[in-house]
Amino acid sequence: MRRLRRVVGRRLCGLRSVFLPPRGFQTMAKLSVEQRRITHRGRTFHFVSYEGQPANPKRQQEATGPAWFLMLAGKRWEVMPHIQDQDEDELTRLFTEWLDEHAFA
Numbered sequence: 484m485r486r487l488r489r490v491v492g493r494r495l496c497g498l499r500s501v502f503l504p505p506r507g508f509q510t511m512a513k514l515s516v517e518q519r520r521i522t523h524r525g526r527t528f529h530f531v532s533y534e535g536q537p538a539n540p541k542r543q544q545e546a547t548g549p550a551w552f553l554m555l556a557g558k559r560w561e562v563m564p565h566i567q568d569q570d571e572d573e574l575t576r577l578f579t580e581w582l583d584e585h586a587f588a
Contacts, residue, residue, distance in 0.1 A: 517565075523579050524587065529554045530578055532565040551578075553586075560585075 517532040530551050538546040549565035551574075562581050 519571075519574060519578065521575060521578050521582075523582050528578070528582060528586075530562065531559070553581075 516534075519530045521528050521530065531554050532549060532551050535546065535548040535550070536544075538544060549567075551562045551565050552559040553562050563577060
């Protein structure tokens with residue numbers, strides 16, 4: 484805290500510090516992480532939603548939107564965009580279609 488007081492100086496005013504992003508930094512909306520486990524053709528698959536990431540020009544990475552990923556063997560594969568409040572039955576149908584096309588093809 485002492486080091487922070489030296490850096491911030493009088494602007495701290497006895498309050499706890501709050502991280503302020505640098506000017507021009509764009510934040511993305513925070514989505515809660517959702518998880519679904521689906522059993523298809525006798526195997527269980529684990530799908531996880533991740534929020535998007537802002538663009539990083541230093542690494543030449545474009546911004547990504549929120550998406551669903553298949554988690555398998557310590558790796559993740561992007562499945563489809565994450566749409567908030569999507570019907571659970573529709574999600575199951577879309578996941579099984581994706582599995583039939585990509586995992587069992």
